[in-house]
Amino acid sequence: MPDSKIRMMIVSSDLTVTRNLQAWLSSHPLEAARYEIDPVANPQANVQISSQTSSQTSSQTSLQKATSTQYDLIVIEFSAADSDSMSLCRQLRAQNCHTPILLLLEPENRHPGIVALDAGAHDYVVKPFDAETLMMRVEFLLHRVSPAVMPVTPNVTPNVTSEVTPEAKLQRQLALAQLTTQILDAIRQTLDLDQILQTAVEQVRHFLQTDRVIVFRFEPNWQGIVDAESVAPGWIQTLGMHIRDSCFGELYETSYRQGRVSTIPDVETATVDPCYIELLNTFQVQANLVVPILQGEKLWGLLIAHHCCAPRQWKPESTQLLQQVATQMGIALRQAEMYQQIRQQAALINIASDAIFVRNLSDSRIVFWSKGAEKLYGWKADEAIGETASQLFQQDFAEIADPLEITLKQGVWQGELKQTTKAGDQILVSSRWTLITDDLGGPQSLLTVNTDITDKKQLEAQFYQAQRLESLGQLAGGIAHDLGNVLTPILGIAQLLKLTHKNADSVTQEQLEILEKSAKRGATMVKQILTFAQGSEENKTAVDVSDLLQEVVDIVRQGFPSSIEIRQTSSAANSVTSSAASSATSSAASSAAGGAQKRASNPPPKLVNVDSTHLHQMFMNLCINARDAMPDGGVLTLSIETCFIDERLASKHLGALVGDYVVVTVADTGIGIPPEIRDRIFDPFFTTKAPDKGTGLGLATVSGIVKKIGGFVTVDSEVGRGTQIKVYLPALASRRHP
Template sequence: MASQQARFGAFQDFTGHQGDKETLRLYDRAMAATSCGITISDAIQPHNPIIYCNPAFERITGYSAAEVLGRNCRFLQGPDTDPAAVEQIRQALRTGEGCVVVLKNYRKDGTPFWNELTISPVCDDEGRITQFIGVQTDITERKQAQERERESEARLRLTLNAAKMGVWEWDLRSEEVSGSPEVESLFGIASGSRAKSYEDYLKCVHPDDCYRVALEMARVVKEGGNLNSEYRIITPENTVRWVVSMGSVWRDERGEGVRLMGTVMDITERKLAEEASRQQFLRERLVGAIAKRIRASLNLEEVLNTTVEEVRTLLGTDRVLIYRLEPDGDGVVAVESVGEDWMPILGTNIKDPCFAKNCVSPYQQGRVRAIEDIYTAGIQQCHVDLLAKFQVKANLVVPILQGEHLWGLLIAHHCSESRKWQESEVMLLKQLSVQLAIAIGQSTLFQQLSTELVERKAAEAALRQSEAQLKEQATQLKQTLHELKQTQAQLIQSEKMSSLGQLVAGVAHEINNPVSFIYGNLAPASQYAKDLLNLLKLYQKYLPKPPEEIQEEADAIELDFLIEDLPKLLASMKMGADRIRDLVLSLRNFSRHDQAQKKPVDIHEGIDNTILILQHRLKEECSRPPIQIIKEYGDLPEVDCYAGQLNQVFMNLISNAIDALEEYNSKRSPEEINRDRSKITISTSLKNEQGSIKNEFDFINPSLVNIAPSSVIIRISDNGPGIPEAIQQRIFDPFFTTKPVGQGTGLGLSISYQVVVERHGGQLKCVSTPGKGTEFIVEIPLQKVEQESVLGAYCCLTSVSATPQRVAS
């Protein structure tokens, strides 16, 4: 009550009136009842001290009236109060004008609050400013809500920016189309510009897509449903972008469409990636089609014409030709595919001394040249003049080689403008040049054979009287045809398997060179060391007391130990070099056998080479016990098979067995490992139509001895944990694996199954009992299997690169 009376007295004092007390009390009660804080400051006194505050001001600030009266309002300000707002208040107080500001103030307990402050001056009858009335409104909740809204909008904006997405709206009544800043940026609309009309929006759509987009939007407006449309737009910079628009119609209470709202997202990168994938597929399909045509046809002209026509269509270039090089360095355009707008040059003889002098040798070395612009590429002027004569602006040149001989060039001409050739386009022409080289070699062999056939027919007419000679010639002709087919198959498959051969043989070659150098110098090094040691002994014999300095040096280098250890060191180096040579030999054998045609091979040699390559995984290490290999080989004949693919099957199965044992050992104690040591058993035997010639007790079954064997059996077993029955049913499925992500692809056993079953006509079985180990049984027929499939050929190419798989128990 005393505080209220004090405020009333202050209110009465500053009013300067002694009028009706009830009226003054009513005014005081009204200001006390308001939720806004009210202060009155004295404008006449320095620093404008507060002479009145209502209870709401006390509640808002936490200060009592006694703590407030006589002070300036600056005590509510803090370090982060907006200086601009403070300056605005000072300016209002200096000029005696009212103002409204929003600033951050602090309560008595130090907590901040947002204050919407309204300052109004009060004048006396003479017009002098006597007081300032300040009205404070706590708008903290409103500011916090605004801040949350701004944060939400910022997060939405970041999300839209990250997704390259914007929001748009089409007012169906006013025909105006508006969008978020992301839409404006995507469509190239000036930021903040007024909404565009629907017709303006359609002008941004690519002409080829405009009609379809308009129909789809009209359908959604009329029939309902959701809009989901992909189309192209043209920006003001005349660039083409791909977008996808999604949206739906908002309708009024009568069901009439009011506006179509949705999102638009830039999908240009995805479309470019899809187009790149499509182009890659087309290039691969073209290479495959050319290769297939080469295998099916001996007509070189047909193959060459098809190649240039397909390449020009795929690359979208103006001219593709094959330039046939003559021995004197000149040449002729032998094959050409050219667009209607450009000059044909088929059959043109080209005499270019610059080319013969400067370019033949680099192309013989396999150089590929991609010229984006003939006038800026830095080529010789004579070559520029020649290309300009044929309307060429950019070209791509790939050599066609026959061994080390430059047969000709595969050339793509771009005549309309300069062009940046893509790496994929260069790779396409390089692949096709290999295929064309195969076709040319095949055609040459065919021509040689045709010539030989003509000669043999003439000889046949001359020697018709000798029946024996005619039969011999027929036999030789048959053999020649057979060799031609084999040569043709080898040429076709050589390009397919070149990467595999280069990988393994290249490693063996690179290791073999330094090892051969070391190995070749070990013998003379040993002899030199022996001679030097003998000479040293003679010195010691005839000069038993050398000078003191020599004696000290001999002690320092431990001469006696050096004399004893040097021969051992050289012998150890020779053992290491022998070991490396054995590994290199295994690698070379492994790569040499991996050919795309069948041949009789020693199965045991392939298994031994595989074991030798995997030897490092069988040895004992600090964190891994050794794995014992037990070989139980039977007496096998040479088997007609694809040796390299079969070697890869052995590699997969043995690697999987090692993986299973290593994982099994990681879960066992040292005592269990010592009690039951890890073993992999590899056995081979023969089988005929009635059963195995060699039974499980390793003795000969007399009733089967005289029956010719029909297949070879290879068993690879381990004493690991075994495979659960549920998993056994899926182990040969492609991409199925129980290994952690990154440690397997699930292709090893699938490819092994395809190699054995589809490629060789054999069988691959898995017999496993959990807790007792796993056995894989490979059966390869001894008779030649002629059937091949496309899937089998694919296995041939991918089996080496696939990671060997083993199902983890």
Template sequence: MKQDSLYTYHFLEFETGTPALKWCQQEIPDIILLDFALPDGDGLKFIQQFRECHSNTQTAVIMLTGQGDEITAVRAMKSGVQDYLVKKKLTSEVLQGAIHHALERMDLTRQLEQSQEQQQLIAAIALRIRQSLKLEEILHTTATEVRQFLKVDRVVIYQFQPDMSGTIMAESVLPGWTVALGKEILDTCFQQGAESDYHQGKKRAIDDIYQAGLTNCHLQLLEQFEVKANLVVPILVKEQLWGLLIAHQCSASRHWQSVELDLLDRLAVQIAIAIQQGSAYQQLQAELAERQRTEAALKASEEKLKLTLSFAGIGYWEWNPITDQILASENAIRCFGSDLSDVNWTYEKWRGQVYPEDREWVEPQLRQAIATQTDYAVEYRIVWQDGSIHWVSVKGRGVYEATGKLLRMLGVLIDITERKFSEEERRRAQMLRIELRLLEQILEVGLAGY
């Protein structure tokens, strides 16, 4: 074990390539110092076999050779060698510089790959949010993908209640660790006001919970879930603290990288978008459900009313003054002596069946009711297609805009022909009795003169 100002090194030395390659099949080194001329083979052949085992690793290879030439150097670089050193020119400073340079390149490459993976993860989650309105599904998938990406033991998404208690809404956890999904947590630390940092959007990275100066209540809470290190990022929805996105390392303490904290911070923004989108969708669904219930109740009420009117022989009508169409029930159509298949009723068609003498006062009375926004109630005669005359009693009420414009008029009507004829018969009988009485009186006066 050796170290310098930047790194700590653990060396493993092999005399030949075969045992070294066998070891590399089980472990992945950060740097390989490789002799070009191995006792049991070619150094370039060793690199080829190593890359076949670990094609995706960022292991840096520095090749050492007894004598350097351009052809060998080019072959080495094409094989994936990061640096090429000639032994007779080798010093500790040169070797240290080559190692530092190789490690820096390896770190930059890893950071670039990690950044690309982060971008892909964030883009995938953002796409899923745009494509799905199921908040629960989005939260659980996000927790799983974050845990796999960070290679941590547990990732949870936690939602606060108004009293700062809360519930684990989503979780992805490796086997063997406590399952926290659905658990309600009563955190006295937050209730005492420690949540203010999260309200301000501040993040927290703890490498070792026992070295972070946490309060006893906070430690006890983390110990319930075997936490050794954690990352915590607040989820702010419309500038209000909704909850937390948390990564747990349970197996050991862990030094968190700034890129890992940045990833959780960016994902917390995506989660906030999903929450707003999901909340809006749930509200829309609730409104639609309420509207459907209202419409169903209204429809049931209308059907009940129509059934009642049908049994009572009462017709229902609805006039749309904009389209001039009249919607009429079967009873209403019967009152006008029309065939039930004749459903194309208009204002002009109705007007044409009103008895001519009655039409002169029925229409003005209708216009007066509309102008004053009062109920319309009349009795008038209509002429059937066979020429017979019938009586109807009609009541109507308008539906108006705020400006007073008539949107539609609803009403009922009933055939009162029999009643009118009975009234006419009674009136005629009464007139006949009066006439007879008058004749009797005249006859009595006449007889009295003799």
């Protein structure tokens, strides 16, 4: 082993893992000879262990330490309650940290392998475990993955005659494993077959210290072409050459398809067909090594090493390397073929409005991203490909663990998922997952088809609310009739008693006054209920909403407390743009204004065909609600503008039509509406006020009036910041479209 120190970083919630590892090493003399655990007390130690506890350092500190220090292995203790460890693991992968990562997982993790894969770790150990088990995994990662432990030594000509020391042999074996891992990583990171082949031949030639390595692809009649080449200076370049070996098909095709490996240490003394020797001499070859590249059971091509400067005895490790690389090339070919079929169908896929993408199961990275996905999520294909779906959509692994498990078991899954777009908007999608398998039937990737159902769900909610309001209205109307019959004689008798008992004492007079007021208030409530349930006789005329709103502003300025500032604004061009109409933060308000198109000249008139009394009542109800939401004072803003509602936006609101609308906004800086009750504020009799402060019919009446004239209402509210209600009224001069 070399004298350089092997360094491990351990990130855990306590020092138990570090202490156990130290104790185990101390009790194993053979291992202790290789692993010194206290670099401060023993500067000649072969291992330094740096432990970062969660209580002492943040994930960011650990990340900085891990990326600024050359570690050979990082051990991270992960638990469901500790999100920092998972975040650290993912950030290391995002910063292209090549240091191997070992996860220590809690036993309650139902899918430890999937958790480790999702985090980007190389391996994992599930608790409880002993130090010996941990060290076995550490040894595996240090010797099989870490590029820092045994680097390939460049520009060293192999000595084929001298005795190889055990240390040198081990170094070559580790370098072989490292090279195989690097090529495997390259295959996972790209579907560009040319790039994969070129990287492979360059790294193989570097490792073998030979003169030429090529990838030879067969064509019909056993002709072929050199698809990739790495060649030392001074030797013939063969890249792109078409080569025909007249004796190959008859003599070698079957044996190579069955896995034949050909080693020729010296062309001059080899007992092979003369036509083959002639071909090798053409390319200055004195020794060669050939292994087949199989695509399933099909012989796709050959991976060939040429030694041109002298004969060479090929060592078993050289043959092993070429066989492993050829196997990985076969995997890459199958992947490329599969995704090529997907790309050939991309034109048809991109016509679909659904978001379609494919991700590898090995590392969860996206490898295909349709135009529909670009439109739905906002990321272009070059931005999404190579990223993991969980990072892109800001999803916790717990949200997709069950769908993934079902897909792996049953091959398909369908359900609804909440996701986040590039713009930060929350959307709801109907998601269908299909498992894609390899040639052997093993799980390879996931095909996902997502349909945006956010608007559909909102429209369904509006429909159900309309049905609920209609049912409540019918019930309330029936009850109101009976209440009216009960209250009429009560009110009449109360008024009669006041007239016939004018000389009664003050207590009696006060009681009669209370009786009359209560009966009148009940009668008023009954009238409101009947108006909500059945409507009242309307006197619809062309009403200038600007003038009527001004009357309301004058009233509230006089009647509201001085602690509430009244502001009145109006669009300078009597228009509203998409951004102005969607200044609210909620998705509903954003959607409501998203189809409003700017009209900078010739604005539509602010006339609405409506009963002015009803419109006045509606605006007053909204202002009173805003006032009550600001008990400690605040700002009440009323504004009016016009906009055009396009077909896309109209389809999102029940009963809305395409055309020009007058938009009245009533905004306050009050307490806001909690999300859990926001969908109920238009329900009749629903109120958060005290029983003697409100009937719960104010907003229900607003909704009923607006609905009758073909308009709609949007609400945007944030607790602690206020509420904004936009009322869209169809303009009288608008040309309406169904």
